[in-house]
Amino acid sequence: MTGGGAGIRVEGLVKDFGGLRALEDVTLRVEPGERRAIIGPNGAGKTTLFNIITGIFPPTAGRILFDGRDITDLPPHRRAQLGLGRTFQITTLFPKLSVRDNVLLAVQAADPARFTLHRRVEAYPHLFRQAEELLERWGLRDRAAAPVRFLSHGEQRQVEILLALAIRPKVLLLDEPAAGLSPAETATLADLIRGLPRETTILLIEHDMDVAFTLTDRISVLHYGRVVAEGPPDAVRRDPHVAAIYLGTATPKA
Amino acid sequence: MRRAVGIGLVLGLLLLASPAVLSSYYLGLLTKMLIFALFAMSLDLLLGYTGLPSLGHTAYFGLGAYTTGLLTLRVAQTFWINVLAGIAVPTLVALGFSLLTLRARGTYFLMITLALAQVLWGIAFGWRSFTGGDDGLPGITRPTLAGWSLTGEIPFYYFVLVVFGGCLFLLSIVVRSPLGRALVGIRESEMRMRVLGYNVWAYQYVASILAALFAGAAGILFVYYNGYVGPAYLSVVVSGQVLLMVILGGAGTLLGPALGAGIIVLLENFLSAYTERWLTILGLIYVAVTLFAPRGVLGILRERFPLGRRAPA
8 A cells, every 4th residue: 555654854945936935944854654734824835845845846945855865856756756645735636537547547657557658558457456446445436437527525635635645655745635625524534544554654734723633643833934833733732822823913933 | 339349340441442432533532531630630649638739730740741752752762761761750850849849838839839830831931942942842753562553542542541540550559558548647637647756748758759750651641642742731721720620520539630630621622612711711610619519529429429438538
């Protein structure tokens, strides 16, 4: 299912968008197998951090270490091949393709057959088997033939995670997996995330405090591009500065 | 699925039997349809499968035609060498051009492919001593294959049919291969493909090269068909026309563009006998298709007559 866990470290990460500093000297150290939540108000730089870790765009300064290896200059697909998987806050699937074909593309991504052009995909039955297994485990077997755009939002959020898992990530970045879900759907999704193999390192951006606090070992609080607090959920919950940020009385540090 | 195979067999048999029933005029028209069907299918690999809208695909069609034409006229009648060169030159040029075009997306991709094709058109038009300029190169004779002359309409038709069938077979494997499925994934979501671990650029590059190769093959057939090559082969009008064939027939399928090519060639043939304003009509068709049938003729047919489980590509 997974290729074991790997640690991820970011050191002194800075990101400027024109005159706007989105990230200001962010340093995080996530141990192999750890589950870490990144919380913070809108615009704190959480998704920017994910985009830099996965290589969607480069940092202005700083570096990223995956399993001890500097990946700062690697393109996104090379990072994915090393075992870095992610989901998107805004559902990013293959809308016109069936659920099965979505999963097949994800399974194929981690297979040596992915560059083959002289044989039909049916010549690789193990890809189909892996896809069926994933569909089965995630309870999407019944929906396998449906184009993904016809799925409910909740089901699409599930496929979103399923695709990231199909490449057997060592580190999984989940960007607001529960975005737009009902409380019942959120609870189901939380159970699914809780059931992921324990060795998989997980970074989770989440607005839903219950999800963030119950699913993770440690929490980092991002505010105006800085890590302003970090620790186990209980400690962060009691931190007066964090409470102030969420109640809106905190101002950015000079 | 069985019905699809059945329809394919019937169509194949009809194509095989055509010379027995069609006059040489209509056989010539059918030959032209097959050539443009191949051209349109090659573009669809880029447009329909990979999601890259090229407005300069005729660059490779024209390069194939000019290469084979020039070799036949100026060097020798060695069929295999002329044909291999006619495929190799567009393929090699695509290796270079694609480095430039793939830096752009969407409308910018459209503009840069158009610009590169116009450069080739300019060379063909201006370099009189080499390309014959505006007059082009007439008098290109059809080859003799293993003692079998392709000069007559019927042997040439079968030759084109065999090449078309072979290319269709190869393309049908490519689009169903892991690489072909990945191209569709890129069309649907480039971002998702990248974070899954696909080197999106490499796939788009391969698709561009393959599309050029098959367009070159179509260009070679067309130069033998007409016995002539001129700058018109490289004109933006041809690029627009083949784009319309793909969209009219149904982008993202193999047979859709072939169907679109058949319809456009037929319409052009009949309408241009009655009116000078053929291009205006072409424009109106384009508007009508994009507004009312964005999935093309094949899309409409499939809705009306579903052929079992068929994943939309």
